[in-house]
Every structure is written in structure tokens, then in C-alpha cells.
Amino acid sequence: MMEYIFPLIVIAVVLGVVLNLAAGLIWVERRLLALWQDRYGPNRVGPFGLGQILADSLKLFAKEDWVPPFADKPVFIIAPAIVVATALLSFAVIPFSSGFVIADLNIGILFLLAMSSLGVYSVVLAGWASNNKYSLLGGIRASAQMLSYEVFMGLSLLGVVVIVGSFRLTDIVEAQRKMWFVIPQFLGFILFLIAGVAETRRLPFDLAEAENELIAGFHSEYSGMKFGMFFVGEYIGVTLISATISLLFFGGWLGPWLPAPLWFAAKTMFFICMFILFRAALPRPRFDQLMSWGWKVMLPLALLNLLVTGAVVLARR
Amino acid sequence: MFSLVRSLWEVFRHAFARRVTIQYPDEKPYLAPRYRGRIVLSRDPDGGERCVACNLCAVACPVDCISLQATEDENGRRYPEFFRINFSRCIFCGFCEEACPTYAIQLTPDFEMGEYKRKNLVYEKEDLMINGPGKYPGYNFWRVAGVAIGGKNKGEAEHETAPVDIHSLMP
Numbered sequence: 001m002m003e004y005i006f007p008l009i010v011i012a013v014v015l016g017v018v019l020n021l022a023a024g025l026i027w028v029e030r031r032l033l034a035l036w037q038d039r040y041g042p043n044r045v046g047p048f049g050l051g052q053i054l055a056d057s058l059k060l061f062a063k064e065d066w067v068p069p070f071a072d073k074p075v076f077i078i079a080p081a082i083v084v085a086t087a088l089l090s091f092a093v094i095p096f097s098s099g100f101v102i103a104d105l106n107i108g109i110l111f112l113l114a115m116s117s118l119g120v121y122s123v124v125l126a127g128w129a130s131n132n133k134y135s136l137l138g139g140i141r142a143s144a145q146m147l148s149y150e151v152f153m154g155l156s157l158l159g160v161v162v163i164v165g166s167f168r169l170t171d172i173v174e175a176q177r178k179m180w181f182v183i184p185q186f187l188g189f190i191l192f193l194i195a196g197v198a199e200t201r202r203l204p205f206d207l208a209e210a211e212n213e214l215i216a217g218f219h220s221e222y223s224g225m226k227f228g229m230f231f232v233g234e235y236i237g238v239t240l241i242s243a244t245i246s247l248l249f250f251g252g253w254l255g256p257w258l259p260a261p262l263w264f265a266a267k268t269m270f271f272i273c274m275f276i277l278f279r280a281a282l283p284r285p286r287f288d289q290l291m292s293w294g295w296k297v298m299l300p301l302a303l304l305n306l307l308v309t310g311a312v313v314l315a316r317r
Numbered sequence: 318m319f320s321l322v323r324s325l326w327e328v329f330r331h332a333f334a335r336r337v338t339i340q341y342p343d344e345k346p347y348l349a350p351r352y353r354g355r356i357v358l359s360r361d362p363d364g365g366e367r368c369v370a371c372n373l374c375a376v377a378c379p380v381d382c383i384s385l386q387a388t389e390d391e392n393g394r395r396y397p398e399f400f401r402i403n404f405s406r407c408i409f410c411g412f413c414e415e416a417c418p419t420y421a422i423q424l425t426p427d428f429e430m431g432e433y434k435r436k437n438l439v440y441e442k443e444d445l446m447i448n449g450p451g452k453y454p455g456y457n458f459w460r461v462a463g464v465a466i467g468g469k470n471k472g473e474a475e476h477e478t479a480p481v482d483i484h485s486l487m488p
Binding site: 035037038039040277278280281282 | 321324325328329331332336337338340
């Protein structure tokens, strides 16, 4: 009996934590951006402005759910669901502490990469179904960006996989008992961080929505909760990449004194704040710069990293 | 590449900088004495209206938000029969204050005049009148002006010599 109930509890907890975190991140992001821009941000509704989360989501639900008459209706409706669904599915393999995981797949990393790549379909389909030139441009940019950054995103993780010899995320975390992988795999960490920012289409790599060129890019035509889904999807994506970084490079839940899930949460939160700092500080590159960076700098570096790591692992054997 | 890291650090340092926001309703901003806010009509030290209804403010106003009608009292003193400022149009440029020859119309450091109905932004003379002389205490236009009104003839104003008797100017 217990073996059926425990996974359900885990699923409920993970869903609850992730979805509430995604909503709360809207407030966190606004407060942090304000902090770094010498402002206050939302601080009126409730204690510390926390009621802003509720107010914002209520407002989004109350908005008119409008589909433009020129849009491709079924695709238009399904696109925002894809981004949330794939991002939530990725959390199935994320271990919150040893044993507290929905599905401890032996191909965890591959599943993670596959799901986050599927997320780009949401953007492309949204851009296409909106039947709007700016949306389409945003969608095309997103797909091109995803193609070029997906490649070295996977390759940058392979260094870790080569050292551990397993795709299973719990194995990878357990292998970091002596040393976090950020030290031997520093280049891999930097590459994965950059690729992760590009993967979630966050600033400075938000060329798919680039407000000042493409209005809002792929979600120009979206309103109400469909627009909200894109936002929730983006924040879940940020949480996912931060969780992945802390699992693969910073020892996940391993740490002294505090209980394991707290360590994991603290590390994840740190990288979420890093994401917001990137947004606050860095300007957006031009599209050709983005592409040439991806193919001419990051991909060779990722290959080099894999090559050297493989050589070292072989030499030590 | 290094510049990106540096700008990340510079932005992060702002977390410990003083915030520039003034939390307005709790904390009022400092308004300079010459701040151009709500317009008032002032009175001279004797308590009489300063406005002589010359219409210069209405002419100077770039958005035509001032309207007034001149009339005279029994002493021959001009004053506005009505004086109306439509603050929903007013741009607070202060040209009316500059144009005013009697220091009657003045802008004050007050901007809290929000209303729910636009009509309530049309201020009549009794809304604009204040009880004091405003920024110019001691100034009384009628006492220094060379105009004859009831109770004061030409030459009786302050610092004014009596007019020359033109008959004494015969060659």
C-alpha cells in the first residue's frame, strides 16, 4: 500500500512546490530587480508586498481569454500548455533529496535535456499560430537559438557524466560527496550556465521576445491566463535549470548541518537569483552575435572540455 | 567577456546602495518654495482682492485654461466677476504668474489635487482665493498704482508726487 501512496505524496509535494515557486518568483524577480536598480518594487500589498503574487494571478485569471480571429485556433491554444507541461515533466527526474524523487530514471539527464528541448515547440508553435509577423520572427529566432544552444548544452553536461559514469541524477549527486563537480568541471559549469540562460529564453538571451524589436515576440498576441502560462513556464524553466546546476555541479542536497532538501532549495534559490542578476545587468546581444557565439566559441569549448575530461578519466583508470 | 563579469558585480553592489524611491503617501517629497503647483489668487495686506481682471493671465495661458470676466466695484476698482481655472487642462507652466502685473495669481508647492470627477477640477474664484498675500507680503497694487479710484486720487499713492498742473507749464 505504502509503495503506491508515497509516490503520490511526492508528486503532490513537487507539483505544489514548483507551481507555487513559479508564481512566487514573479514577486522575487520584481523585488530583486528593484533592489539592484535602487528601487523598492512591489511592497504595498500585504507584508513585503507578498500579496502581489495573489493580486497578479487573480488579475490574470480575470482577464478576457481572447483568441485573435486570424490565429490558428487549436495550435494557438495548445502552445502555452506545452511549455508548462514539458517543464513540469522535467521535474519528474529531479531528486530533492536521496529517495525523494518521482522517477529516478537511469537516463535522468537525457530525459531532462529532451523535455527542455521539447519546450521550444511551444514557442515556435505560438509564433506560428499567432499569424503575426513579429510573433513568427520570435518563433524562428527561438528555434534557431535552441538548435545552436541545445548542442553544447548537452555536451557541457557530458563531462560530468564521463566522470560519474551514469546518467542517473542521484548517482551524480552521490559522486560529489568528496568534491563538487564545479571544481573539475568549471568550464562545463560556465557553458551549461550560459546554455541554460539561452534555453529558458531569459535575458540576455531573450531574443525570441525582444520587447524593443519584436513587441513581445512569440507571445505578442497572447493575453489572460494563456500569457500567464508562458510566464509560469518560463519561471519553471528557470527553477529547473537552477536545480539542474545545483544537482550536477554543486552537490545537490549534500551539505553539513542543514537538512538535505533545505540545502538543495538554498542552492537552487542562489542560481535563480543569479538568473535575475543576469537580467538586471547584461545587455541583449544581436542575433548574429548570439549565433556565432554559440557555434564558434561555445561548441568548440564544450567539445574541448569533453575531450580533456575523457582523456583525464582514461589516463587515471 | 571580462566586462560582463564586471557589470554583473557593479549591478550586484547596488543591492547595498541607498534606494532613491520616496514612498510617497507615507513620506512626502520636498517641494521647493518656487515649485509650480496648484494656482491661487492672493489678497493684498488690507484683505482686498489683488486681481484687477486685466486678462493678461488668460492671454498668456498656452492651454487656455483660465477664463474670467472683469467688472468694477462702486469705487472704480476693477475685479473679476468670475475667475475660473480648469485644472484638467492646466500644465502648470507658470506663465500666468509671470504675466500678472499685480502678483495676484501665484503657483504654490501643492500638487495633491486628484479628483474622481473631471468636472471637480474646474476651480471657481472662491476655490482659488486665499486669505493672505502669498509670496509677496506687503505689496498692495492699488496703493502704489497711479490710477485714481474711489478714496484715492492721482498723486496720493505711495512714492508718488502730485501730478503736474498743466496750466503752470505755460511758456
